[in-house]
Each structure stands twice: as structure tokens, then as C-alpha cells.
Amino acid sequence: MTLLALGINHRTAAVAVRERVAFTPAQLEAALAELRRLPRVHEAAVLSTCNRTELYCVTEPSGESVILDWLGQFHGLSIDELAPSAYHYLDHEAARHLMRVAVGLDSMVLGEPQILGQLKDAYQSAREANGLGGELELLFQHTFAVAKQVRTRTGIGQNPVSIAYAAVSLASRIFEDFARSRALLIGAGETIELVARHLRDAGVRDMIVANRTRERAEVLAREFNAEAISLNQIPEALVRSDIVISSTAAPLPILGKGMAERALKQRRHRPIFMVDIAVPRDIEPEVGDLGDVFLYTVDDLNEVIQENRRQRQAAAEQAESLIEHGVHVWQHERRVRSSGELIRRFRDTAAEVREHSERQALARLARGENPEDVIRMLAHQLTNRLLHRPTVAMREASGGERHDLLDAAETLLLDIPSSKKL
Numbered sequence: 001m002t003l004l005a006l007g008i009n010h011r012t013a014a015v016a017v018r019e020r021v022a023f024t025p026a027q028l029e030a031a032l033a034e035l036r037r038l039p040r041v042h043e044a045a046v047l048s049t050c051n052r053t054e055l056y057c058v059t060e061p062s063g064e065s066v067i068l069d070w071l072g073q074f075h076g077l078s079i080d081e082l083a084p085s086a087y088h089y090l091d092h093e094a095a096r097h098l099m100r101v102a103v104g105l106d107s108m109v110l111g112e113p114q115i116l117g118q119l120k121d122a123y124q125s126a127r128e129a130n131g132l133g134g135e136l137e138l139l140f141q142h143t144f145a146v147a148k149q150v151r152t153r154t155g156i157g158q159n160p161v162s163i164a165y166a167a168v169s170l171a172s173r174i175f176e177d178f179a180r181s182r183a184l185l186i187g188a189g190e191t192i193e194l195v196a197r198h199l200r201d202a203g204v205r206d207m208i209v210a211n212r213t214r215e216r217a218e219v220l221a222r223e224f225n226a227e228a229i230s231l232n233q234i235p236e237a238l239v240r241s242d243i244v245i246s247s248t249a250a251p252l253p254i255l256g257k258g259m260a261e262r263a264l265k266q267r268r269h270r271p272i273f274m275v276d277i278a279v280p281r282d283i284e285p286e287v288g289d290l291g292d293v294f295l296y297t298v299d300d301l302n303e304v305i306q307e308n309r310r311q312r313q314a315a316a317e318q319a320e321s322l323i324e325h326g327v328h329v330w331q332h333e334r335r336v337r338s339s340g341e342l343i344r345r346f347r348d349t350a351a352e353v354r355e356h357s358e359r360q361a362l363a364r365l366a367r368g369e370n371p372e373d374v375i376r377m378l379a380h381q382l383t384n385r386l387l388h389r390p391t392v393a394m395r396e397a398s399g400g401e402r403h404d405l406l407d408a409a410e411t412l413l414l415d416i417p418s419s420k421k422l
Contacts, residue, residue, distance in 0.1 A: 001042065003135060005094035006067050006086065007054030010108050013085035015297050019280035021075050021082070023048040024249050031074060032129035040066050043133040045126035045140075047101070049118050050163065050191075050247070050279040050298050051108050056098060058135040064088045095139055095330050099323045102147040104156065108298070109163060109305050110312045111156035111319075114190060116147050138333060146326035153322065156315035164194035166304040167275040167296075171243050172202055174273045174294060179203030184237050185226075186246035186254060186282060188216040195245050196224045208237050212248070238263040244274040246282035257286040264292050275301075353385045 008021055023031055023046055035044035035057065043058035055067055072082045089097045097106070102119050104111040123140045126132050132140075151157045172178045183199055185192050188211040196207060207226035211217035214230045221228035229237055231254060238244065238259065248254065255274075264272070271292045276283040281297065288295035361378045365371060397405035 001058050001135065002061055002063060003091050003094045003139065004057045004059050004064055004067065004088060005054060005097050006057070006064055006071070006088040007047075007052055008082075008085045008087070009052035009054070009106070010299065012087060015279060015281065015299050017081070017085050018051070018053065020077060021053045021071065022050075022279045023053065024251055028125050029129055032126060032131045034074065035067070035070065036129075036131055038066055038070055043136045044131045045122055045136055047119055047122040049115065050277055052101075052106075054101070056094070056136060056139070058133060064090075092327055092331055095142075096323060096327050098139065099143050099146050099326055100320075102143045103150040103319050103323070105316055105319055105323075108301070109166060110316060112162045113151075113157055114162055114164075114194070116144075117190065120144070134337065135334075138337065139330065142326060142330040142333070146323060149322050149326070150319045154315040154318040156312055156319055162191075162194055163277050163298060163301065164191050165198050166301040167245050167277055168195060168198040168202060169304050170275065170296060170301060171245070171273050175242065179205070181242040182206040182208070182240055183243040183245065184208045184210065184234070184241035186210045186231075186234065186244065187248040187278070188213070188220045189247065189249070191247040191277060192245070193220060193223075195247070196220065196226070200224055204243075208241065210234050210237060212250070235259050235263065238272070239266045242270075242272060244272060244283075245277065246275070247277045248282055250278070250282060251280060253280075253282055253284045255283045255287065257284055257290065260287045260290055260293055264290060267292075277301075350386060353382065357381045357385070 008018060010018070013021075028046060028048075031046055032044055035041055035046070035055065040060040040063040041057050042060075045056045047054045047056070053071075055071065057063065057067060059067070068082065068086055068088075069079065071077075071086075072079055088094075098119075100106045102116050104113065104115055107115055123132075126136070171181075171183075175181050179202065181204060183204055183206070185195055185207060188209060192209070196209070199207060205225070207221075207224055208229060209217045209221045209224075209226050210229045210231055210233065211220075212231050214228065217228040217230070220226070227237075234255065238255070244255070246254065260272070264270075269292045271294060274283055274287065274293060274295045275297075276295065277298050279298070283295060285295075287293055357378055360381070361374050364374045364377070393405070396402075
């Protein structure tokens, strides 16, 4: 079996592609079920965030083409559209990639802590959908252990900087009197909660939280002394807002060009700063064409994020070393686990051969045959049946010049105690 990591991320694909490949929470259960039904796929987990969509699978060899085809079909993309942005890793490279993702080394914001929580959610979703077997379970547990080590032994998690922080930092550069601005936050998940926290830390006190579920908006609003509204109240709130930051899991845009035009007219064209950190996008790209709107997406936050990357580079080097050790430990346990399974199967096969021969021998004894003849028959039969497959394999290895297999066979099969030593 092969461990496979396949996906796209902010480095390989623009937001226009990423939003088409993203999985909404409502799609995950069906997606995992479909993945498990694919030929060659035995285990599967899906990680989908604003910056990446990745599939972690246990497959038979060359399973990546099957999974890439499925990913395109599920989201209605052709291979020509998807393949240029896709990447994949196998076995220890896949394990290393997952560990780098978990500690934030592969994130747009180096060391950002939110990705670990998102990865744990992906793990839980896969468990609930029966997508995990022994291979992925072992990998995820090792990954979480390495992530904990990195957080506690390096400075990569200190002074956390995230997409949410980058969005607020960019907004603060636009407005001279930032603290007096009114912010409309669309969504009520972890990212928006972080945005609200960073806004409050920057002195912004006037916030509106809009969410599909009004109750969730009210919970968040109470924490930050903000106003809670439902999504259908956004047009009115937009008129009163200087800053809009949106991050929902909606499959279609929430804020369109027409809504923004009407709000600007009522605001007498006072500018609005907007950051859309959702994938798929919450704000129609055409909104950015309006003269008094400053619209940014996750891809536009790179300048803020690059400064963070420079500050965390030393901690990242420590993290890479811990990850390498984690990969070696995982490989060792995987080999131990694999050899244990191989030994079990080998013993089961030998037991089946023994039981079959034993039944035949007992039947011949019951018919009154000579016990010495029966014993000779039993020994001959056991020898032939147990050695048949190794003998065939050695002949094939010799013909194919697989000297490594022949050397292994000599070690495994010829270092057997003779009868004199028994």
C-alpha cells in the first residue's frame, strides 16, 4: 500500500481555482464516501481551507491519477484545468508534507496556529465517515505529536500571526483613524472570531457580526460587545460600515456588485475597505471594480505575511529538524506494524496448510492405513505446500535478476536450524 497526499494550495493555484476545488462542510461526508468507493483507495481524509485542498489517502500503487480524476469530476473541473496546479507526495514525503502543514511551515502565514485545528477537524470528519484505517490513524497521531513538540520547543507559535491578523493589519494601514472605524464581519467561525479579537486589540470597538445563523452571531457579538444581524440585513449594515471582512463557508457570493453600489450611493461614496478571506469567495470580484471600494482577497495579503515569515524563519529551521525526526519515528513504527501484519498473514497461511494436511492424514489413519506411510505423506505434503510459493518466487527473481530478493531469501530461508540442533 502507498500513502498519498494530493492537492492544491496558495502557492500552486490562484483563489479562482482554489474556490472551485474547496469542499464545503455539507459536501465532506459525501466526498469521503465517494473517495472510499474508488478503485485502489482504502483510506481517505480531506483537508479543505481557504488556502488549500488536500486529500490524504492509502492507495494501491499509482492511485494518484484515479484520485486526481475524481477531484476534478467532483468539482466539475477538467484535468487540463486542475493538473497544472496539483501536486502529490508519496509515503515518507507525504508524511513529511502533512507534518509541515500541521505546524504551519507550508502556510501562507508561517507558523500560523489555525491550521492544526483545521487538520484535527479533517481527522475527526474522516473518522466519523469511516475513512480512517490503521495507516492514516498512525500518521495523524504522529503528526499531532510532532505539532505539539514544535509548538512547545520552538518559538514558531509566539506572537501569532494569521490570515485574520494580516487582514486587520492591512485595514489599519488604510485608515488614519482606524480605531474609530466601524467593521462589518460576515461569518461567525474561528477566523472571524480571530479577526474580531485583533480588531479589538487594535482599538476598534464598533463591530457588526452577520451570520446565516443569528444565534451564532449573537454569541460572538456578546463576547466583543458587537451588534448581531442575519445575512439578509447586510445591505443596511453595509451602508454604516467602513471595513468589511468576510469568511463564511457559503458556496455562492454573499455580497454582490449591485449591493455595494447601492451602499456607496447612500454613503455619499465614502470608501469601504473589504477583505474576502473565504474560499469560495464571499464577495463578487466585480465589487473591486467600483471606485470607492478597496477589495482584497487572501492572495493580496502576501506583503503582510512575508514580514511574518522573516521573523519566524529561525523557529522554522528548528521545526524542520523536529519534523525529520518525526518522519523517521513514523517510518520505523510503520515498518514494525507492516512486519507484524506480514508475520500474521504468513502464520495464518501456514496454519491453513497444516490444518488441511492434518485433516487428510487423520482421514487416512481412520481408514486404517499404515501410520508410517501417513506420516511420510504428511511430511512430504507439508514440505511441498510450504515451499512451493517461495520456490516459484526465487525462480522468477533469478530470471529477472532481482538479486536483492535472492539475498533476502537466503537470509530468511537457509538460516534454519538443522535436525541435529533441534
